[in-house]
Amino acid sequence: MLIMISVSGLVSAQIDRMQDEIINxxxxxxxxxxxxxxxxxxxxxxxxxxxxxxIEDYLTNKLSSDDYIALYPSEQWxxxxxxxxxxxxxxxxxxxxxxxxxxxxxxxxxSDNLYMMLREKTFSQKQLLISNIEASSLPEPDKDFxxxxxxxxxxNRAVKDLLQDTxxxxxxx
Numbered sequence: 001m002l003i004m005i006s007v008s009g010l011v012s013a014q015i016d017r018m019q020d021e022i023i024n025x026x027x028x029x030x031x032x033x034x035x036x037x038x039x040x041x042x043x044x045x046x047x048x049x050x051x052x053x054x055i056e057d058y059l060t061n062k063l064s065s066d067d068y069i070a071l072y073p074s075e076q077w078x079x080x081x082x083x084x085x086x087x088x089x090x091x092x093x094x095x096x097x098x099x100x101x102x103x104x105x106x107x108x109x110x111s112d113n114l115y116m117m118l119r120e121k122t123f124s125q126k127q128l129l130i131s132n133i134e135a136s137s138l139p140e141p142d143k144d145f146x147x148x149x150x151x152x153x154x155x156n157r158a159v160k161d162l163l164q165d166t167x168x169x170x171x172x173x
Contacts, residue, residue, distance in 0.1 A: 074115065
């Protein structure tokens with residue numbers, strides 16, 4: 001009987017220590033990524049593009065690693081369109097083929113609305129973003145590439161809207 005009480009007390013103490021460890025592990029890489037993505041979305045919706053650029057840089061350069069994805073490539077692309085970081089955007093796009101195969105083995109970011117909100121805002125403000133690209137000091141071929149890439153990033157949304165309009169009887173394909 002005394003042995004059972006001792007074993008029961010030991011198990012209870014181990015559970016309490018594990019509970020404490022879990023509670024105190026709020027600053028794990030996964031949690032920092034989740035909080036960073038939330039803060040990025042909040043600043044994006046508040047139109048604070050300077051802070052968005054800072055957070056994106058931190059997530060990409062400090063938290064993304066061989067084991068973790070902090071931002072998906074398409075999220076980075078949308079952010080770079082909004083922050084007008086066109087040179088880094090072109091580098092990211094060109095590196096995509098070498099990065100994508102490795103992504104499947106990494107810890108994915110948490111499920112959230114970041115991509116959806118970036119895509120929706122980008123879709124609704126596409127002409128503004130294109131005007132920003134055209135007003136930039138980039139060479140014309142780079143501007144053309146970025147406009148084409150932006151349209152390609154948004155094509156699925158445009159097709160989905162067209163199909164939805166067709167189903168509602170608003171237009172024909």
